[in-house]
Amino acid sequence: MRTLLRLPSGLFIDGWHVLKELGNGGFAVVYLVEKNGLRRAVKVARHRQASGDDKQTHARLKRELTVLSMLDHPNIVALCGHGYAEAGNFYLALEYVDxxxxxxxxxxxxxxxxxxxxxxxxxxxxxxxxxxxxxxxxxxxxxxxxxxxxxxxxxxxxxxxxxxxxxxxxxxxxxxxxxxxxxxxxxxxxxxxxxxxxxxxxxxxxxxxxxxxxxxxxxxxxxxxxxxxxxxxxxxxxxxxxxxxxxxxxxxxxxxxxxxxxxxxxxxxxxxxxxxxxxxxxxxxxxxxxxxxxxxxxxxSEQRRPERPNVDEPVEQDAGRWSKLRALGGRVGAVVRRSGKRLAVGAVAAVVLGVAAALWLRPQTPESVVEPIGATSPTPPISAPDMSPLAPAPVVGTLPTPAPVSEEGSTVKTSPPEDPKEAPRQKTSPGSDMRKAVAVGCALAAGCTGVQLKPDPFTCPEGAVATRKELHWGDRDRFSVVLDDRYDREADVWLRAGDTVVGVVPEGVTPSQAKVAPPGTRFLGGKVYVWPEKTASGRPGRVVVKYERVKLPRQDEVPVCFVVDVGARELKDGAAKTANGNAGFVTDDWRP
The missing domain is CATH 1.10.510.10 (Transferase(Phosphotransferase) domain 1)
Structure with missing residues (x-):
């Protein structure tokens, strides 16, 4: 059983008064604590030594103790002590770097x-x-x-x-x-x-x-x-x-x-x-x-997050048009430079056509009003083709970047999207006309891609069918799963298009599932898609997560096709809210 240690402020860890949580990851939780006027960052293992800890978080924190005890440098966090929390979890007391x-x-x-x-x-x-x-x-x-x-x-x-x-x-x-x-x-x-x-x-x-x-x-x-x-x-x-x-x-x-x-x-x-x-x-x-x-x-000015656009001020909504075009041109140029080849005449003409259409569809904005590349805006960024070292094309059966293979000790967590009620939404995104125009050019160029929301049909990674047969899984067998193992089964989670997540089979599954996909089974390489198309049941969209590897308890990772396809409760800016506790199915291929 996983032992989660998440303490509210005001409690104590071995005499240290907890002021607040600084961060948490899959293996430890870090708190700002105080004792005798001294402030420290206390890092507590999520599991006890005797808790059936498959991640060995207790052992990992002990190794961190060994490492830090060997180091004494002004630019390396200092070890200040160690001990055991009241629940038996090992902890390190570290220098608090404000x-x-x-x-x-x-x-x-x-x-x-x-x-x-x-x-x-x-x-x-x-x-x-x-x-x-x-x-x-x-x-x-x-x-x-x-x-x-x-x-x-x-x-x-x-x-x-x-x-x-x-x-x-x-x-x-x-x-x-x-x-x-x-x-x-x-x-x-x-x-x-x-x-x-x-x-x-x-x-x-x-x-x-x-x-x-x-x-x-x-x-x-x-x-x-x-x-x-x-x-x-x-x-x-x-x-x-x-x-x-x-x-x-x-x-x-x-x-x-x-x-x-x-x-x-x-x-x-x-x-x-x-x-x-x-x-x-x-x-x-x-x-x-x-x-x-x-x-x-x-x-x-390039580093200041722009304020949410005012629907009554259309000129400010178009402020990022020129920089987005420059960014697109830069990406095309980068591809040309890296490949060492020249674009075909037809492809160049297609891109020029797309840019020209963008300029024609939207009124010109003064050059002095420029949104920096990468700025947050209601317009999703135009992303380059996936050149990830773990993308399915060059490396069959592995997950796309930036999926954490084993991000041990991380204390970073992703915040949910902002409250959609904070400001009115426009019926038409400020950059929608530009995106349509550029899409025309990209389509003609046959090779330029934008942000992908709806997943393409996909086939299994090499060896996935053999895995299914070896594990005695039938095509379309359904299993209960927690979509993102960073959050509790009962939680509602926001998943953003392009995120990578790890799924885990929770306790309390049916006896039939427990025989073939028991609690603790982990589905890896989960890529999130958010499909903003109303479902037959009235949901505003769908969330699709496709996992490409599985690790049963005490077994090695093997390739697999496992898909969770569920309705979204809310949508906002490329993210969707859904229940973390859900169900998915094994498949040999998948079509949206």
Whole structure:
């Protein structure tokens, strides 16, 4: 039985007074606590040692204790103590860093390139120190670096995925724990080449850590609003490098852009040889006196979230039209640059036709009124084709980015969409005419895709039919499942189109299901689709989640086709509200 530890403020953990919850993940909950005037961040394992803990969260937190006890560095979170909560759950008392995560700092402080480099020089220094002691963090990302408000020092946090030499292996999957967006491309190559070897384990290297730092730096240099949740260009496809930073943001100094490209190289040998070398390269750039390094990475206006548009002010509603067209042009240009090929004349004509139609359909807006690329607006962003390293085309039977294979120790949770009653909605989206026009051009170009809401028909990943037969599952057998294992079975959850979720079979299923898909069975690689089309029962739309792998208790992961297709209770901006406790069916193929 899963032991959830979610405490309200006012209670105590081994004498520590709980002030508030700071974050929670699948393996631990973090609280701000106080004792004798001292404030700490207490990280509590979700399970007790003797609770049948299949995730080994107790053991993982014990390993984090070992790792942190080996480290003493001003840019690494400090260990302050450990113990057991009243329920028997193990906890760590950590330094409380009052600050912003790296992406929040970027948006709030509007740093220059020099200030960003100063932060990454400190990060590289801490990593070099850590690696010299044989320790690998394995989950470096923007959310796991906090900029302390008092002195602007970066602090690396969350060592729940860390490991050290001779450490026991706590993960059953082929890849180590971590966050997919920041994984090095060679991890996905390994997974593809060894997918038939159930016991194969990827050996995480310093080169993987350097790639993750490069991905973090790339996000800050190219994305004005890295805290926003929206489709982003894949950084770690084994086949295709990302767009160069200077192509995404012309402000980026050339030498800095070149360094980031080398850190994100498909070939680990082309990256800095270790974090000592990385530190020297970053420090050299930090010392650069050029005016381009003193410039803001992004104008503050690009980082300010626009207010909800007023239906009585149509000019402001069109403010982002030009930047959206520029963004589309940039994506097309990036595809051309990466492929090294020229677009066919017909495709170019089609895109030009789409842009021309967009300009014709909408009145012109002054160039001075520009919405930054990636801004939040009622118009869904036009996303590039899925080039994910785990997309079904290049890697059969695996889940699309950014699905967390095993995000151990994460304390990040997704907030539901804003209340749809907060402001009136327009009958027509401000960018709808433009989207229709661009869609015409894309259709003619035969290869340009927008945000996908309705899922395409799909066939099973390789081996899924054999899995079904081996598990004695019949085509269209139905199983009870919790759609998103981060939330309780009884909860109503908001699922956003493009999200990836993990489903789990709850306790209390029927005896017939318990024989073939018992409690604790996990469905992995779940991709969410939100279909805004009224159902026959009167629901405003549908939620479709298709899972591509399954892991029964004490068994290896295997490919599968498992689909949940249910009515949505509410829709808002590409997200849908539905019951988390639901049912899905096994299938050999699926049609919407």
């Amino acid at each position: 600050g912003w995560t790296l992406d929040e700092w970027k948006e709030r402080k509007h740093p220059t390139f020099h200030e960003i480099l100063r932060v990454f020089v400190k990060i590289a220094t801490a990593l070099a120190y850590m690696h010299s002691r044989g320790i690998l963090h394995r989950d470096l990302k923007l959310a796991n670096v906090v900029i302390r408000k008092s002195d602007c020092e970066p602090v690396i946090i969350d060592f729940g995925c860390a490991t050290y030499e001779q450490a026991a292996d706590l993960t059953e999957s082929g890849l180590p724990p971590g966050t997919d967006r920041f994984r090095a491309p060679e991890q996905f190559t390994y997974l593809r080449e060894h997918r038939e070897e159930h016991r194969a384990k990827y050996a995480f290297q310093v080169a993987d850590e350097i790639f993750a730092v490069g991905a973090m730096l790339y996000e800050l240099l190219t994305d004005p609003r890295p805290t926003e949740e929206r489709p982003r260009e894949t950084l770690n496809s084994p086949f295709d490098p990302p767009t160069p930073p200077r192509a995404r943001n012309p402000r980026v100094p050339e030498a800095l852009g070149d360094l980031v490209e080398s850190m994100l190289s498909r070939d680990p040998a082309d990256r800095p040889v270790d974090t000592d070398a990385l530190h020297r390269e970053l420090a050299e750039l930090e010392a650069h006196p050029g005016a381009d390094y003193q410039a803001l990475a992004h104008p503050p």
